[in-house]
Amino acid sequence: MNAPQQLVSMSPRLRRAVDASRLAARLREECRGDVLFDAGSRGRYSTDASIYQIFPVGVVVPRDENDARTAMAVARDLDVPLLPRGAGSSQCGQSVGEALVIDHSKSLNGIVAFDRDAMTVTVQPGVVLDQLNAFLKPHDLWFPVDVSTSAQATIGGMAGNNSCGSRSIEYGNMVHNVLGIDAILADGREIAFGPRDTMRSDPNALATVNALEAIGEREHDEIATMFPSVLRRVGGYNLDVFNPQSVRPYTRDGSVNLAHLLVGSEGTLAYFSRLKLQLAPLPKHKALGVVNFPTFHSAMESAQHIVKLAPVAVELVDRTMIELARANPAFRAVVEAAIIGEPAAILLVEFTGAGAEEQSRNLDRLGELMGDLGHPDSVVRITSPQAQKELWEVRKAGLNIMMSMKGDGKPVSFIEDCAVPLEHLADYTDRLSDIFRKHGTHGTWYARAEDARDCR
Numbered sequence: 001m002n003a004p005q006q007l008v009s010m011s012p013r014l015r016r017a018v019d020a021s022r023l024a025a026r027l028r029e030e031c032r033g034d035v036l037f038d039a040g041s042r043g044r045y046s047t048d049a050s051i052y053q054i055f056p057v058g059v060v061v062p063r064d065e066n067d068a069r070t071a072m073a074v075a076r077d078l079d080v081p082l083l084p085r086g087a088g089s090s091q092c093g094q095s096v097g098e099a100l101v102i103d104h105s106k107s108l109n110g111i112v113a114f115d116r117d118a119m120t121v122t123v124q125p126g127v128v129l130d131q132l133n134a135f136l137k138p139h140d141l142w143f144p145v146d147v148s149t150s151a152q153a154t155i156g157g158m159a160g161n162n163s164c165g166s167r168s169i170e171y172g173n174m175v176h177n178v179l180g181i182d183a184i185l186a187d188g189r190e191i192a193f194g195p196r197d198t199m200r201s202d203p204n205a206l207a208t209v210n211a212l213e214a215i216g217e218r219e220h221d222e223i224a225t226m227f228p229s230v231l232r233r234v235g236g237y238n239l240d241v242f243n244p245q246s247v248r249p250y251t252r253d254g255s256v257n258l259a260h261l262l263v264g265s266e267g268t269l270a271y272f273s274r275l276k277l278q279l280a281p282l283p284k285h286k287a288l289g290v291v292n293f294p295t296f297h298s299a300m301e302s303a304q305h306i307v308k309l310a311p312v313a314v315e316l317v318d319r320t321m322i323e324l325a326r327a328n329p330a331f332r333a334v335v336e337a338a339i340i341g342e343p344a345a346i347l348l349v350e351f352t353g354a355g356a357e358e359q360s361r362n363l364d365r366l367g368e369l370m371g372d373l374g375h376p377d378s379v380v381r382i383t384s385p386q387a388q389k390e391l392w393e394v395r396k397a398g399l400n401i402m403m404s405m406k407g408d409g410k411p412v413s414f415i416e417d418c419a420v421p422l423e424h425l426a427d428y429t430d431r432l433s434d435i436f437r438k439h440g441t442h443g444t445w446y447a448r449a450e451d452a453r454d455c456r
């Protein structure tokens with residue numbers, strides 16, 4: 001048998017293995033960064049924070065932007081799929097796949113431009129959120145999409161996932177905070193995605209804008225009918241970019257920004273080489289009210305009323321997490337200072353603003369509301385910044401705390417990014433709990449409540 005016949009009879013996987021050795025050789029020759037095709041490295045990159053495991057074809061850790069371009073060109077030449085990767089903290093398998101992984105977390109993590117007056121920053125995709133916010137703090141600014149994995153999550157990965165932080169009621173998701181993306185498309189073209197009008201005046205981008213507009217027009221009615229009107233909608237592409245169905249506009253002035261089509265595309269539409277972000281002033285005063293509930297249902301039922309008080313965050317911690325955190329010496333004192341008796345669930349409700357007195361009044365209003373809803377004296381007021389920070393740390397460590405559950409049965413995190421209108425929340429969680437019961441198990445929950453208000 002000669003070589004070409006051998007290739008024809010190979011399984012697709014084996015054929016790719018042949019491509020992989022050519023790919024590795026080309027990458028080693030043409031790239032300056034690390035090229036990792038050994039089983040150990042591929043094993044490391046075969047997992048993320050999800051329950052999935054898929055071995056990549058290989059991994060490139062580019063040394064600079066040109067190196068990343070070269071790696072993409074080689075992969076394109078050899079017809080190998082590409083998978084950009086930041087911290088790999090995705091929970092639904094977004095950052096694993098049988099592809100050439102481009103890991104930009106090591107070297108492509110620079111801050112490229114910063115405009116204090118316009119409150120914008122342009123970064124490479126591997127910048128970690130905490131790193132960015134440490135840079136911004138002396139300027140009294142922050143990037144407010146405060147995901148729980150802020151110490152690991154990269155801006156490229158956050159944009160890839162259309163991530164959403166605890167304060168999304170106030171600031172929105174990534175799609176509401178990304179102003180532009182310099183993208184490399186599958187065919188190697190480099191296009192600066194941003195405001196439609198700016199792209200229209202760029203000869204390099206015009207054909208793409210026209211093609212996208214034609215699709216938007218063709219699907220206009222279907223999108224208007226089918227897209228749910230919830231803020232935290234991160235499933236699928238933002239095809240409604242021309243006619244946003246989100247409960248808040250994607251841009252402050254209601255104009256169209258085509259970078260928003262790329263946000264949430266999980267690496268499938270383009271590689272992001274640079275991202276321009278909208279920043280926000282750091283809040284001056286914060287007040288945290290912890291509402292204690294006798295039943296999980298009552299917490300879910302109350303969320304829709306609490307958001308009307310205009311908090312910036314409403315986060316749920318359920319009984320399982322409360323108990324596990326109490327059992328952990330590192331968290332016990334912090335949790336016990338926030339609870340009254342043995343609550344079935346608590347909601348962390350945060351208010352921010354310019355004055356401390358105003359925040360104190362907000363906590364009063366929260367207490368009154370809970371009284372009206374039949375839960376008098378259920379609010380613990382936390383006003384010291386240190387105590388607030390410590391309680392938020394407990395919430396941030398939620399999944400780790402959950403994993404500390406003792407016994408043979410371990411929790412599996414598998415329903416992610418599920419967005420439910422607040423008025424259906426109690427019903428949704430009741431019915432899902434019924435399903436768990438039917439299968440002889442139970443679920444535990446951590447979530448955030450958002451409403452339909454446009455707050456900015």
Ligand SMILES: Cc1cc2nc3c(=O)[nH]c(=O)nc-3n(C[C@H](O)[C@H](O)[C@H](O)COP(=O)(O)OP(=O)(O)OC[C@H]3O[C@@H](n4cnc5c(N)ncnc54)[C@H](O)[C@@H]3O)c2cc1C
Nearest residue numbers: 086087088089090094148154156157160163164266267272
């Ligand atoms: C304990 C825990 C808590 C979490 N809490 C939150 C939370 O509060 N909010 C939230 O939204 N998520 C949360 N997540 C999920 C995850 O941490 C975030 O979505 C995070 O922003 C992902 O960033 P990353 O750098 O790890 O991205 P990765 O997982 O590496 O990548 C995410 C996606 O983006 C794509 N991508 C990465 N870089 C690029 C690029 N340069 N160009 C194009 N596409 C790219 C990838 O291909 C992938 O599809 C949590 C996860 C865990 C484990």
